[in-house]
Amino acid sequence: MPKLRSWVLVMINESPRSVSFDVMKVSQPIGDFFIGKMSAKELIDISWFDVRKKIGNDDLDEYLGIQRTVNTKRVEEIARYVRLPDATFPTAVVLAVEGRTVALDEICKSDSPGSFYKMTLTNVPGDHLDANTVLFRGIARVLDGQHRIRGLQESDINKEEFDVNVCIFVDADIADQAGIFATVNLAQTKVNKSLVYDLLSYSKSRSPEKSCHTVTVLLDSTEKSPFYKRIKRLGVATDGRFGEVLTQATVVQALLPLLTKDIIRDREIGKTTGHWSAAGPYDPDLLIFRRWFFEEKDGLIADQIMHYFEAVRRHWQRQWDDPQPGEILVRSNGFRALMSLMRPMYNALKSHEGDFVKMSSFYEIIKNIDIDGDAINSRNYLPGTGGERSLFKDFLRASGLADYD
Incomplete structure (x- = not known):
């Protein structure tokens, strides 16, 4: 038992870790968000899936989470698909991160100051029971794209060489996050x-x-x-x-x-x-x-x-x-x-x-x-x-x- 407790503490009290990549700021009615790219490995390392589930056992049952239950068949199909020579994910994976995990350094690459940045996402080490702790694996909540990420995770491709475009919302409250998920998955017309x-x-x-x-x-x-x-x-x-x-x-x-x-x-x-x-x-x-x-x-x-x-x-x-x-x-x-x-x-x-x-x-x-x-x-x-x-x-x-x- 002591050995198990020690192992858990080592895993929870992780060292500071970060990942950096270039992003572009986009302004829309909902607010500002950022578009960038990450390697599949980086994306897998920082992502977590808040799958919607029911709690309680009476008429006042509540539901937590945003994502749908995972479709294992779809994950398997994507894991095989990404091995094809023409595999592509042209649409962005949508992520939500807390502002305290984000650092932005402006990059002067255009005539529009403040549009381009180097974004650095960093964990917030601490006890896993502390609400202030953000594990590296828990930096980014996935709002859309969980099956693509899980498929990439299950595949045997070189994940450092497969880039994924990402859309990142910073400090969006839970209502906005749920709204983004609903918009992406319900408001868009399904392709015939x-x-x-x-x-x-x-x-x-x-x-x-x-x-x-x-x-x-x-x-x-x-x-x-x-x-x-x-x-x-x-x-x-x-x-x-x-x-x-x-x-x-x-x-x-x-x-x-x-x-x-x-x-x-x-x-x-x-x-x-x-x-x-x-x-x-x-x-x-x-x-x-x-x-x-x-x-x-x-x-x-x-x-x-x-x-x-x-x-x-x-x-x-x-x-x-x-x-x-x-x-x-x-x-x-x-x-x-x-x-x-x-x-x-x-x-x-x-x-x-x-x-x-x-x-x-x-x-x-x-x-x-x-x-x-x-x-x-x-x-x-x-x-x-x-x-x-x-x-x-x-x-x-x-x-x-x-x-x-």
Whole structure:
């Protein structure tokens, strides 16, 4: 016990430590704050996360903290993402620091005196029970960016060579800090995923997302396609079109699991070598389009999907061509359920790896699915993943493909 107590005291009563970096002062209605850059290592060393939690056990429960609970999956994804050759965090991590930890030395670099400074952040050593103590690791409260910081912390990159731009508020009270967090996370418009996928057409390297975007464009632009002019390329209705039933994001996200199990790894290969021989073995029954992805045969993937959905359209033609309110066969849940059905149906029909299955072969199975098209609606299959999964299971049973799931 004495040894443990001694170790704790050594850790708490740390020596004075500091970190310095250049900043620019910015004045806005909320007040002044500072923009600068730090290495990932420096940022990790001084940051702490005030995760919101409930205290008490009665009707007067109070909540402390500002940050959301950590999403471990997102942290893992970021830890892998920062290893990519084109990794970037262009938006600032937002921090709050106490004025007593800050020293500013003006730098004369422009015609605007007082705009540029050398900022030094220093701990305030002392007993950990003393409210005046500020540990080095506790200098900066993170208002926005905790997942980026945790992802950087978990990654195996050289953290001294990865710069992060930071936005620092000095002596902002807790109400202002909470307001800043709410503004950053609620007031900004979320980027439309369909638009993000559409922008992948500008990428010079191949990736699963870019291939799925190419396939989606072919499905939407090919006159013989069951999806001809029926996909919202940018996620919103296209001017001059009527009858668009799916967003590009819905199509891409349903197609990706048929090409890849590791999007980030495949994106990295596309950026570095463009050859997937090093990607290792894969299960062709699970990733039915992966071989064609390797071979850059995006057009063949699109053709295979067209043949499959043309068989679907012929079996439920009225519901496909003229969906009524509430009918979901050709809408998001119906489409996703049918995409899930495509894998076992393809595996049941292919003669060997890489075979192209014709529409007529798909139709021989689909024509025997005795589910009334009028019953494929949002009342029987509720919106969300539960309704989608239920519809898929019904398709699977009715098609006699349960052994292939």
